[in-house]
Amino acid sequence: MKTIGYAAQSADSPLAPFSFDRRELRDNDVAMEILYCGVCHSDLHTARNDWGWTVYPNVPGHEIVGRVTAVGPAVTRHKVGDHVAVGCMVDSCQECDHCHNGEEQFCREGNTNTYNSPDRQTGDITMGGYSKHLVAREEFVLSIPETLDLARVAPLLCAGITTYSPLRTWNVGPGSRVAVAGMGGLGHMAVKMAVGLGAHVTVISRTADKKADALELGADAFLVSSDGSAMEKAASSFDVIIDTVPVKHDLNPYVPLLDIDGTLVLVGQVGPLAEPSTVPMILGRRRVAGSLIGGIAETQEMLDFCGRMNILPECEMIRMDEINDAFDRMEKSDVRYRFVIDMASLDEPTS
Structure with missing residues (x-):
């Protein structure tokens, strides 16, 4: 043909x-x-x-x-x-x-x-x-x-299945506390999917520029990752973080945000990351995982x-x-x- x-x-x-x-x-x-x-x-x-x-x-x-x-x-x-x-x-x-x-x-x-x-x-x-x-x-x-x-x-x-699949794999539903790191093509779908599944959803971004957009898409809260005080207060407050950042970046600010047995799921960056510290993983039985469509x-x-x-x-x-x-x-x-x-x-x- x-x-x-x-x-x-x-x-x-x-x-x-x-x-x-x-x-x-x-x-x-x-x-x-x-x-x-x-x-x-x-x-x-x-x-x-x-x-x-x-x-x-x-x-x-x-x-x-x-x-x-x-x-x-x-x-x-x-x-x-x-x-x-x-x-x-x-x-x-x-x-x-x-x-x-x-x-x-x-x-x-x-x-x-x-x-x-x-x-x-x-x-x-x-x-x-x-x-x-x-x-x-x-x-x-x-x-x-x-x-x-x-x-x-x-x-x-x-973008839809890439963000839906990890939410289902890690049993996100009503009462789940989900954070979404980065709010581009993947991130905005992660927000919509997690909200649809009944989770309490927080968007994490380097600046407050996308706060209004995040809330309009259904997010419950917004966390500025460059705000050290806010990040410290958010420690151990999430069950799942969907990391949609599509470039090499540092996971160390995000992992302590997970509660014990929490999981950070990489769906954005395909390739190298900045060197992670195992300390918060060991001390909190936290996981860093990946997910493919x-x-x-x-x-x-x-x-x-x-x-x-x-x-x-x-x-x-x-x-x-x-x-x-x-x-x-x-x-x-x-x-x-x-x-x-x-x-x-x-x-x-x-x-």
């Missing part, structure tokens, strides 16, 4: 129009027209080869909302016309213990990423959602609740939860030909809080 998208041809080239072929439908495949695609920091890192594993040409995008246009003969979960979603994965071995436990993100054979990953059958490199069409295995195609605004759903497929069943659970609670990200809609400017703005945190590409713009002439 011929399609069009935007691709990076090298680490230092801007994304530009690109024509390529999607695979023909296999028996268990779903084909879709992409309606909206979210813009994730991972897209920027991959396009620019910040992690050193990009294969070019690279079509990013793993927060995908579409309409089914065709299905293979073995497909039972979706039909033509359905509104569906695809997140960060499009395949896994389906046979290991993690796949059987609904945690395909930890597949023993390695999951197949929605882009920049070899197809399990052909070895062709997957191309993502910055394009007009997608073909994906049925088991990795999700249903979208009818109550949700399609134009704002896309970031749930990465979520499995397919949990992602569907998250979408259904958002449908019931009407939880959606705050989005700025852009045209496809505005993606390079969006990348530049995202690096400066100049977005409230996620960019979403309207794929209808891909049919229009570029300016």
Whole structure:
């Protein structure tokens, strides 16, 4: 199937129009027209080869909302016309213990990423959602609740599940005391998810600039991390901290904020951190952990939860030909809080 998208041809080239072929439908495949695609920091890192594993040409995008246009003969979960979603994965071995436990993100054979990953059958490199069409295995195609605004759903497929999964893993619910460090694309979703689950939510930020925004999003309190007195008073006051800071940073101010047996969960920074002190971990049986998106069943659970609670990200809609400017703005945190590409713009002439 011929399609069009935007691709990076090298680490230092801007994304530009690109024509390529999607695979023909296999028996268990779903084909879709992409309606909206979210813009994730991972897209920027991959396009620019910040992690050193990009294969070019690279079509990013793993927060995908579409309409089914065709299905293979073995497909039972979706039909033509359905509104569906695809997140960060499009395949896994389906046979290991993690796949059987609904945690395909930890597949023993390695999951197949929605882009920049070899197809399990052909070895062709997957191309993502910055394009007009997608073909994906049925088991990795999700249903979208009818109550949700399609134009704002896309970031749930990465930012949403990345923050929902650790909240569920560490049993957050009514009475839980949750802090969210950093309030960007991930952080604002962590606030909404934790509030939806019934927790008492505090946003931690270096300055008070985002206090009004945090409270508007549903947070109960705001803690300025540069205020030593306030941080000291907040010691041992949280059960879970969701750390969404996307750069190398110091955990030492945050760990003492956890109560005994509390957990700080890293979901932002992929890579090195400043050297941590083990003292508060040992003295308070506190934990520092990481979390990677979520499995397919949990992602569907998250979408259904958002449908019931009407939880959606705050989005700025852009045209496809505005993606390079969006990348530049995202690096400066100049977005409230996620960019979403309207794929209808891909049919229009570029300016």
